[in-house]
Amino acid sequence: xxxxxxxxxxxxxxxxxxxxxxxxxxxxxxxxxxxxxxxxxxxxxxxxxxxxxxxxxxxxxxxxxxxxxxxxxxxxxxxxxxxxxxxxxxxxxxxxxxxxxxxxxxxxxxxxxxxxxxxxxxxxxxxxxxxxxxxxxxxxxxxxxxxxxxxxxxxxxxxxxxxxxxxxxxxxxxxxxxxxxxxxxxxxxxxxxxxxxxxxxxxxxxxxxxxxxxxxxxxxxxxxxxxxxxxxxxxxxxxxxxxxxxxxxxxxxxxxxxxxxxxxxxxxxxxxxxxxxxxxxxxxxxxxxxxxxxxxxxxxxxxxxxxxxxxxxxxxxxxxxxxxxxxxxxxxxxxxxxxxxxxxxx
Numbered sequence: 001x002x003x004x005x006x007x008x009x010x011x012x013x014x015x016x017x018x019x020x021x022x023x024x025x026x027x028x029x030x031x032x033x034x035x036x037x038x039x040x041x042x043x044x045x046x047x048x049x050x051x052x053x054x055x056x057x058x059x060x061x062x063x064x065x066x067x068x069x070x071x072x073x074x075x076x077x078x079x080x081x082x083x084x085x086x087x088x089x090x091x092x093x094x095x096x097x098x099x100x101x102x103x104x105x106x107x108x109x110x111x112x113x114x115x116x117x118x119x120x121x122x123x124x125x126x127x128x129x130x131x132x133x134x135x136x137x138x139x140x141x142x143x144x145x146x147x148x149x150x151x152x153x154x155x156x157x158x159x160x161x162x163x164x165x166x167x168x169x170x171x172x173x174x175x176x177x178x179x180x181x182x183x184x185x186x187x188x189x190x191x192x193x194x195x196x197x198x199x200x201x202x203x204x205x206x207x208x209x210x211x212x213x214x215x216x217x218x219x220x221x222x223x224x225x226x227x228x229x230x231x232x233x234x235x236x237x238x239x240x241x242x243x244x245x246x247x248x249x250x251x252x253x254x255x256x257x258x259x260x261x262x263x264x265x266x267x268x269x270x271x272x273x274x275x276x277x278x279x280x281x282x283x284x285x286x287x288x289x290x291x292x293x294x295x296x297x298x299x300x301x302x303x304x305x306x307x308x309x310x311x312x313x314x315x316x317x318x319x320x321x322x323x324x325x326x327x328x329x330x331x332x333x334x335x336x337x338x339x340x341x342x343x344x345x346x
Contacts, residue, residue: 007031154234157236162243248322269306299323
């Protein structure tokens with residue numbers, strides 16, 4: 001990294017935007033100028049980065065003009081990316097988009113840098129690199145070393161246990177308020193706006209809109225995005241559930257390999273532990289396994305409860321946990337930027 005890069009963050013006042021600044025600072029990313037952007041409502045607020053204070057500006061169609069922005073992180077919702085990303089590209093920036101809007105566009109690379117860094121090279125076609133869904137990111141980080149170990153994957157079944165921060169600050173605030181109301185014996189008076197139902201002391205087996213096939217949009221994201229990232233048409237069937245946890249998603253993942261595979265759990269553990277930014281925590285007798293409180297505020301995808309199916313030798317079960325605000329959004333976006341810089345410096 002031989003020079004400094006001017007950075008814009010769209011959605012600077014949101015949970016992911018704030019985390020992007022944290023990760024950039026922790027990673028000692030070579031940042032030059034900083035342009036924090038948000039809606040008119042948040043404009044005028046301030047963020048702190050690398051010991052300096054920056055005023056949040058309103059996102060407009062012309063805000064990128066003449067600013068010499070190299071990298072623009074978008075984390076303000078799909079409709080915002082749809083409207084404004086092109087203006088950042090036209091002004092000369094590469095856009096790293098954290099929303100779902102561009103993910104399945106054929107000409108837009110969908111990247112988890114540890115899994116498919118080579119796809120970044122096609123960024124010039126649109127000027128945009130897309131960040132996958134948070135649940136997809138942590139799952140493919142665990143799947144990739146196993147795909148390589150056994151020469152393919154026949155099928156994946158996954159049930160997610162997704163934290164309320166996946167719905168942004170409003171989701172976290174709603175859970176905290178409802179728990180406060182519960183201890184004040186007023187839970188029956190609590191409102192629920194971020195979620196369709198009460199989330200405190202409850203689980204909700206629906207994330208995002210229902211689709212005609214009986215799955216939800218979130219579940220289909222995992223199906224479609226996995227195939228694009230892995231470069232292989234792996235059948236993925238997901239059930240996505242919202243749970244009353246503030247931060248970090250958990251997933252129960254069942255992997256079916258080709259019929260001639262006999263799963264070796266020791267080899268699986270080694271393959272996972274040797275993979276970049278993946279760590280095995282797996283000692284059931286000692287109560288050692290990944291949990292949200294372990295993963296939160298880290299950049300690691302943790303895997304535990306690794307076991308071979310008791311009926312079929314080619315089936316593996318595992319438990320995958322990661323901080324979805326970081327691994328599933330901010331950290332992955334910054335890692336994309338780092339790989340992009342390496343590519344540009346070649």
